[in-house]
């Protein structure tokens with residue numbers, strides 16, 4: 128997996144889309160089940176929120192949070208194949224688009240950003256600018272949730288997230304790291 132991450136980071140957008148489409152075609156990421164931890168965090172931070180998920184894949188998480196009373200959900204992924212599947216959700220609160228996170232520009236205010244198993248596919252420079260841009264664009268009281276497989280497998284990226292703002296939650300459960308961060312100048316509401 129480490130070599131695959133390194134390869135994806137070096138590819139241009141067309142090659143990345145091709146690579147991820149192949150992964151989805153082969154069923155590698157049609158991951159229906161979600162961890163109780165992410166659902167728990169979404170119930171805690173996603174209530175009445177305008178949600179943006181970057182690297183949303185086939186919309187697996189979106190399907191699992193339909194019961195959370197959120198206002199809207201926007202999903203973005205580089206794999207148009209995965210996005211075609213995600214669009215089948217057919218809930219009017221949900222919209223999906225295919226594109227690269229590196230080109231993402233927040234156009235509407237949002238309260239919650241989610242990136243599950245995705246940030247580490249970006250280069251260090253792109254991770255830094257994404258974190259700065261996303262935390263800056265959050266509405267007051269907003270926050271961002273990141274998940275990473277392993278404890279220290281993606282240490283550099285995890286450290287980058289921890290240093291990007293105020294850490295509201297930092298958990299390691301069932302082999303995965305879950306981090307919730309808010310802008311550094313936001314009010315303290317550590318749980």
Ligand SMILES: C[S@@+](CC[C@H](N)C(=O)[O-])C[C@H]1O[C@@H](n2cnc3c(N)ncnc32)[C@H](O)[C@@H]1O
Pocket residue numbers: 143147156158181182183184185187203204205206209226227228229242243244245248249
């Ligand atoms: C490991 S999968 C995780 C998918 C989903 N978040 C999950 O947890 O099941 C990584 C996802 O990030 C997407 N992705 C990777 N690099 C991307 C990029 N540069 N722009 C947009 N999406 C990207 C892939 O297409 C894939 O859906």
